[in-house]
Amino acid sequence: QKEVEQDPGPLSVPEGAIVSLNCTYSNSAFQYFMWYRQYSRKGPELLMYTYSSGNKEDGRFTAQVDKSSKYISLFIRDSQPSDSATYLCAMSLLILNQGGKLIFGQGTELSVKP
Amino acid sequence: DAMVIQNPRYQVTQFGKPVTLSCSQTLNHNVMYWYQQKSSQAPKLLFHYYDKDFNNEADTPDNFQSRRPNTSFCFLDIRSPGLGDAAMYLCATSRLGRGVFEQYFGPGTRLTVT
Numbered sequence A: 001q002k003e004v005e006q007d008p009g010p011l012s013v014p015e016g017a018i019v020s021l022n023c024t025y026s027n028s029a030f031q032y033f034m035w036y037r038q039y040s041r042k043g044p045e046l047l048m049y050t051y052s053s054g055n056k057e058d059g060r061f062t063a064q065v066d067k068s069s070k071y072i073s074l075f076i077r078d079s080q081p082s083d084s085a086t087y088l089c090a091m092s093l094l095i096l097n098q099g100g101k102l103i104f105g106q107g108t109e110l111s112v113k114p
Numbered sequence B: 001d002a003m004v005i006q007n008p009r010y011q012v013t014q015f016g017k018p019v020t021l022s023c024s025q026t027l028n029h030n031v032m033y034w035y036q037q038k039s040s041q042a043p044k045l046l047f048h049y050y051d052k053d054f055n056n057e058a059d060t061p062d063n064f065q066s067r068r069p070n071t072s073f074c075f076l077d078i079r080s081p082g083l084g085d086a087a088m089y090l091c092a093t094s095r096l097g098r099g100v101f102e103q104y105f106g107p108g109t110r111l112t113v114t
Helices: B097-101
Strands: A004-006 A011-014 A019-025 A032-038 A045-050 A054-058 A061-066 A071-076 A085-094 A100-104 A108-113 B004-007 B010-013 B019-025 B031-037 B044-050 B053-056 B064-067 B073-078 B087-094 B109-113
Touching (some): A004 A085, A011 A019, A019 A085, A032 A061, A045 A054, A045 A061, A045 A071, A071 A085, A100 B044, B004 B087, B019 B031, B019 B087, B019 B109, B031 B073, B044 B064, B073 B087
Parallel strands (some): A011 A108
Antiparallel strands (some): A004 A019, A019 A071, A032 A045, A032 A085, A054 A061, A061 A071, A085 A108, B004 B019, B019 B073, B031 B087, B044 B053, B064 B073, B087 B109
């Protein structure tokens, strides 16, 4: 079983739709939960991060974490064609004095049609 | 602008011919990472440095080596590339501590093995 599971899609939605992206994980030791966005032929960039269970909102984006179910989600409201990208969930273990490492999901490819 | 730079962006090498990929950063971050990302797959951590301390992932093949001569530069050496090593190689940096989850990625080097 992979530590982080993410539906690879692809997901195609019309402009203005609400998008829901999801990941499940198996390691209860994960402390930080991130969403990265990766445009074609570019490196990933951090979109949002959360530390605890609950919701975190940033503009049109809402990140949700449910530690009891080991489930995280990213919601995109009023989706735009510029949101078309691959969205990667990532989990982190903080290793004292060694930095840390991210465990990524496979990524969900999202296409928002005008 | 502070950034992570990878050279070259595209690299073609022959089966078994050693190749070196380079990464430089102007962010002055302690931690540098190398990831391998194959098509439609999650980025897979190969190794990371906290300053000069090298941390190798248990499943990283011996064929992959790395050097970090100073804070700004990090190199990935593939001693004898095989066809299965064709992938995007991503370099990333982060600060130590809680900043570890915010990794800044370069644009990647796409490696082709012929």
